[in-house]
Amino acid sequence: MLDLNSLKTIGRYEIGKKLGQGSKGTVYLGTDPYIERQVAIKIYRLPNDNVAKEVKKYKKKFFTEAQLAGRLLHPNIVTVYDADLYEDLCYITMEYVDGATFDKYCKPNTLLPVEKVLEMVFSVCKGLEYAHQNSVIHRDIKPSNIILSSEGQIKITDFSIAYVKRSQPTLETGIFGSPSYMCPEQIKEEPITERSDLFSLGSVLYELLAGLKSFDGENEYAIMYKIVNEDPPQIFDLRPELPKIIGEILDKALAKDPSERYQSAMDFAYDLRLALHDVQNTPKESLDSELLNYIQALPFFHNFTESQINEILSVTDVIKVEGNKTIIQEGEIDDPFYILISGQVVVRKGKKVVTTLEKGQCFGEMAYLTGEARNASIATKNECILLKFSSTLLDGLSEPIQLLFFKNFTQTIIHRLSGST
Known part of the structure; x- marks a missing residue:
């Protein structure tokens, strides 16, 4: 079994420092020597399983992220360049984005100005609208999967558990995603739609404004119970200075019933733009241009x-x-x-x-x-x-x-x- 800590290259790529560690893989800063550019390399280890059928199934799951994200070419989605196998490892190389994930801005002492938050989530809506138009549902929208680059660009990343509408039914049953950002239908293992991503994005917006999770608890089960049965604390109890429209946006995005939520990311973006107009007194012409x-x-x-x-x-x-x-x-x-x-x-x-x-x-x-x-x-x-x-x-x-x-x-x-x- 290869030791990741001592691995210097994978395929044609040179491996540098570790950027992050998740349950599904480890991300490294890398270099593509052929075209002399920095890349992010996400490395997964194949399961230590002697059952060939299970290994084959895992490989198929691994390539889902590359196949899905590789076809999504949008300024607000991280671009995937390559995917391959290397001994007992799988790896994906993608655009390296120098910046910080939204996690950094979800703490009470690091909150960003309201207009900046609205602009950021508006950009996420644009990326999601594009993905949804291409029949891809992300299923794991959360602060750590959205990056604010050092140049001010917003990038959605990690399509590893994404779902393609109208594709063959290859998805396994069970609960997917991160508990604090799941929608009720994910928890109840009901069909998901684009509106599922929008609920998760509503949770992200709430956290960026409040510095607290919209749904929190002592354990995953307590969190999931609240998502299905309770409303989050009113945003105005935490931020009474916010304009009324922001409360309305959060109520709609976090509706338990999908039919009462925003029906598209464009719909969500439209209200964010109106809220931004309230906050900044933006002229109509600039709103129309969006x-x-x-x-x-x-x-x-x-x-x-x-x-x-x-x-x-x-x-x-x-x-x-x-x-x-x-x-x-x-x-x-x-x-x-x-x-x-x-x-x-x-x-x-x-x-x-x-x-x-x-x-x-x-x-x-x-x-x-x-x-x-x-x-x-x-x-x-x-x-x-x-x-x-x-x-x-x-x-x-x-x-x-x-x-x-x-x-x-x-x-x-x-x-x-x-x-x-």
């Missing part, structure tokens, strides 16, 4: 340029609507149409549900195009963020933008007609 990259990734805007989206954001309304609220009423004469930024809406004709629309889709465009009464009712299934357009607004946009809207309306209508036949 939406740009996200909106560019929505299907409806795939053929719009950045400058065209900026023009749209300068005049349109971005609205947030609670779940189970009617947006469009069948039979009414009105011309606004909408594009879903996040959430879902349900389309009904009479009492019959026709379809459910997802983020990136538009609705209400037929009444705008024809000038006729609405032929269906549309209500939010859960909390939604929408772009709202009127005929006056669209008519005031430049001609190339109007043409793109009409082109995409046509494609949307054709797609819906083809799906109904």
